[in-house]
Amino acid sequence: MLSERQRLILNAIIDNYIHSAEPVGSRTISKRNDIGFSSATIRNEMADLEELGYLEQPHTSAGRVPSTKGYRFYVDNLIRPEHLSEQELNNIRNVFAERINHIEQVIESTASILSQVTNYTAIVLGPEIFEHRLKAIQIVPLNEQQAVAIIVTHTGRVENKLLDLPKGIHPGEIEKLVNILNSKLIDVPLWQLRQRLYQEIAGEMRRHVEQYEEMLHMLERSLNPEEGERVFLRGATKIMNQPEFRDVEKVKDILELLEQNDQLIRLLDVPGEGIQVRIGQENDMDAMKECSIVTTSYYLGGKPVGVVGILGPTRMEYGKVISVLDYLARGLSQMLTKQFE
Amino acid sequence: MLSERQRLILNAIIDNYIHSAEPVGSRTISKRNDIGFSSATIRNEMADLEELGYLEQPHTSAGRVPSTKGYRFYVDNLIRPEHLSEQELNNIRNVFAERINHIEQVIESTASILSQVTNYTAIVLGPEIFEHRLKAIQIVPLNEQQAVAIIVTHTGRVENKLLDLPKGIHPGEIEKLVNILNSKLIDVPLWQLRQRLYQEIAGEMRRHVEQYEEMLHMLERSLNPEEGERVFLRGATKIMNQPEFRDVEKVKDILELLEQNDQLIRLLDVPGEGIQVRIGQENDMDAMKECSIVTTSYYLGGKPVGVVGILGPTRMEYGKVISVLDYLARGLSQMLTKQFE
DNA sequence: GTTAGCACTCCCGACAAACGAGTGCTAAAC
DNA sequence: GTTTAGCACTCGTTTGTCGGGAGTGCTAAC
Numbered sequence: 001m002l003s004e005r006q007r008l009i010l011n012a013i014i015d016n017y018i019h020s021a022e023p024v025g026s027r028t029i030s031k032r033n034d035i036g037f038s039s040a041t042i043r044n045e046m047a048d049l050e051e052l053g054y055l056e057q058p059h060t061s062a063g064r065v066p067s068t069k070g071y072r073f074y075v076d077n078l079i080r081p082e083h084l085s086e087q088e089l090n091n092i093r094n095v096f097a098e099r100i101n102h103i104e105q106v107i108e109s110t111a112s113i114l115s116q117v118t119n120y121t122a123i124v125l126g127p128e129i130f131e132h133r134l135k136a137i138q139i140v141p142l143n144e145q146q147a148v149a150i151i152v153t154h155t156g157r158v159e160n161k162l163l164d165l166p167k168g169i170h171p172g173e174i175e176k177l178v179n180i181l182n183s184k185l186i187d188v189p190l191w192q193l194r195q196r197l198y199q200e201i202a203g204e205m206r207r208h209v210e211q212y213e214e215m216l217h218m219l220e221r222s223l224n225p226e227e228g229e230r231v232f233l234r235g236a237t238k239i240m241n242q243p244e245f246r247d248v249e250k251v252k253d254i255l256e257l258l259e260q261n262d263q264l265i266r267l268l269d270v271p272g273e274g275i276q277v278r279i280g281q282e283n284d285m286d287a288m289k290e291c292s293i294v295t296t297s298y299y300l301g302g303k304p305v306g307v308v309g310i311l312g313p314t315r316m317e318y319g320k321v322i323s324v325l326d327y328l329a330r331g332l333s334q335m336l337t338k339q340f341e
Numbered sequence: 342m343l344s345e346r347q348r349l350i351l352n353a354i355i356d357n358y359i360h361s362a363e364p365v366g367s368r369t370i371s372k373r374n375d376i377g378f379s380s381a382t383i384r385n386e387m388a389d390l391e392e393l394g395y396l397e398q399p400h401t402s403a404g405r406v407p408s409t410k411g412y413r414f415y416v417d418n419l420i421r422p423e424h425l426s427e428q429e430l431n432n433i434r435n436v437f438a439e440r441i442n443h444i445e446q447v448i449e450s451t452a453s454i455l456s457q458v459t460n461y462t463a464i465v466l467g468p469e470i471f472e473h474r475l476k477a478i479q480i481v482p483l484n485e486q487q488a489v490a491i492i493v494t495h496t497g498r499v500e501n502k503l504l505d506l507p508k509g510i511h512p513g514e515i516e517k518l519v520n521i522l523n524s525k526l527i528d529v530p531l532w533q534l535r536q537r538l539y540q541e542i543a544g545e546m547r548r549h550v551e552q553y554e555e556m557l558h559m560l561e562r563s564l565n566p567e568e569g570e571r572v573f574l575r576g577a578t579k580i581m582n583q584p585e586f587r588d589v590e591k592v593k594d595i596l597e598l599l600e601q602n603d604q605l606i607r608l609l610d611v612p613g614e615g616i617q618v619r620i621g622q623e624n625d626m627d628a629m630k631e632c633s634i635v636t637t638s639y640y641l642g643g644k645p646v647g648v649v650g651i652l653g654p655t656r657m658e659y660g661k662v663i664s665v666l667d668y669l670a671r672g673l674s675q676m677l678t679k680q681f682e
Numbered sequence: 683g684t685t686a687g688c689a690c691t692c693c694c695g696a697c698a699a700a701c702g703a704g705t706g707c708t709a710a711a712c
Numbered sequence: 713g714t715t716t717a718g719c720a721c722t723c724g725t726t727t728g729t730c731g732g733g734a735g736t737g738c739t740a741a742c
Contacts, residue, residue, distance in 0.1 A: 025704050038716050043705070061704050061723045101503045140477040140493045148497050152481045156489050158501040162442045237600060240593040248589055252581040255596070259578060366735050379685050384736065402692045402735050684742080691736075705722075712715070
């Protein structure tokens with residue numbers, strides 16, 4: 001257990017390091033006006049904190065740098081959320097006030113504003129649609145062989161897929177099929193669609209639709225749970241502003257990872273409620289060993305539907321990031337829920 | 342006008358520099374077995390070529406490096422297209438052989454394969470849709486205030502937009518409207534839609550639809566020419582493999598530019614038919630002064646609908662890139678045309 | 683016209699010295 | 713017992729010097 005003074009000093013060191021990016025020496029700390037001890041005292045405490053694993057020394061005659069354990073303690077026990085400037089609050093609120101044509105636009109703006117306000121990289125996982133309910137389904141033939149299947153959800157999201165039509169199918173048959181689907185499947189959550197297809201639609205189809213086997217098969221393909229969630233990445237290059245990433249090799253590893261959608265999704269796939277912080281080596285990806293990731297979920301009608309996250313160096317302004325993320329996720333949840341519930 | 346020998350030497354120097362990334366000395370050239378002159382002779386020719394502006398010298402006792410003018414001459418007069426390996430041809434062909442659900446998927450794969458085969462950054466401007474013809478239009482009400490308008494083109498592309506419904510509109514009215522639209526606008530190219538709306542639809546609507554003014558206004562908004570073309574970027578980080586971009590500052594400028602869609606579009610906005618090459622300082626953007634961009638258009642039924650491009654260092658393997666790009670753009674055009682004409 | 687030879691330029695890496703930020707320890711002060 | 717002043721020591725960084733080497737331009741001979 002750390003003494004009050006140790007906490008104070010640890011806090012001072014990390015604060016300092018976060019803003020300077022340089023190892024912090026005892027003198028620097030003793031000169032701070034919230035600290036009333038000489039550098040020698042600080043030195044002793046620092047040696048203790050190092051022994052306990054909260055600090056590290058790059059080399060003998062250098063100052064101290066927080067370890068992962070040190071940051072962890074800082075995040076869990078020392079920081080208090082920073083309050084945002086009126087300017088920043090306004091910028092964020094504006095995102096939700098804008099007129100929207102697509103949900104995606106809001107999510108995209110969210111990512112942009114996050115990156116802009118924090119000066120770190122923002123990653124947003126677009127709203128999960130499994131829970132969305134079917135509002136309408138349409139099949140539009142393009143020619144003899146192909147058609148587009150279109151699904152509209154109650155949130156106004158539109159998914160579409162190209163289909164191969166069974167040979168020699170009559171347009172009237174497609175119309176019949178669409179009618180059956182619309183009468184049976186409205187308000188069904190997307191994840192149930194395939195199941196319902198067999199339970200309820202198959203029988204109906206056999207009775208009324210020609211070539212029902214081929215049509216069924218075609219439908220099955222098109223109702224696949226939507227592959228690939230949408231991921232929005234903004235400000236990926238912000239990491240290069242950080243002095244510890246002046247090295248192309250390091251930056252390359254990170255940016256290469258950010259280029260891959262599946263890796264981004266993995267990055268945001270964090271269990272737990274509320275704000276989650278993963279610091280440095282707590283990440284299992286090698287490229288992320290010197291980065292921290294702060295995430296939280298956003299909700300639609302009480303259910304988590306997506307994740308917003310900030311990626312930055314371990315030496316991140318945690319207080320600020322947590323405040324921004326929290327405020328924004330709440331706003332987003334509220335907006336979505338108001339709009340679509 | 343360059344002598345035959347000067348061309349030979351210039352070609353040798355650029356070839357060498359492209360592969361070594363180091364200033365090329367006279368000895369290196371004289372040792373090549375397609376060159377039968379001593380290093381002293383080469384030195385004389387090099388001095389001449391420098392005076393003519395085709396070469397540059399980083400400092401007195403260094404070898405020579407091609408200037409923008411040098412590369413330009415090389416691209417225009419010296420290279421012959423490189424033929425691709427069977428492996429590479431196969432990789433490219435596979436993209437077009439895959440089953441497709443959306444055009445976008447093909448475009449995306451195109452970008453991926455381009456970047457993969459060339460080891461440079463690939464940028465693809467997704468197919469322009471103004472020329473696409475309307476296949477169907479739908480309006481799906483979500484609740485009392487909102488609806489989604491959906492437009493399907495003859496190429497199977499689906500666009501959608503959220504609409505605010507006029508207050509107290511009756512669902513039947515919307516249906517009437519959709520019927521009018523579908524009967525009048527099928528097979529009209531997208532860019533004509535707004536114009537037709539006023540010429541033909543407005544009158545019809547006034548006769549049959551209540552609250553026609555509000556509805557007209559709403560429609561007008563939704564038929565806006567689709568803002569924001571789709572841009573696909575792949576392998577942006579490849580630039581960091583180049584020895585001349587070991588410097589974070591340089592890379593940052595480039596990657597920041599690549600993060601902005603409008604800049605990407607500007608980058609590919611090159612007049613002219615066939616393969617176009619812009620070398621180093623020929624680019625008007627500062628961040629691109631040390632890069633080259635090779636572009637070409639792809640076609641649907643004889644009309645250019647999009648652009649594919651490769652971005653790399655000025656020291657780029659032009660021969661190879663041009664071959665790949667040409668082969669791929671032809672394949673893409675052929676595939677699109679076969680599929681949708 | 684071509685080439686061997688040579689003096690010259692300039693970058694680069696190695697090595698040494700000076701510097702300074704910061705430490706750990708000791709002993710005195712509180 | 714805790715705090716602090718003082719001091720020797722460590723080690724990375726900066727600066728300067730020096731030799732080696734790659735490459736050039738020029739001259740004179742072939």
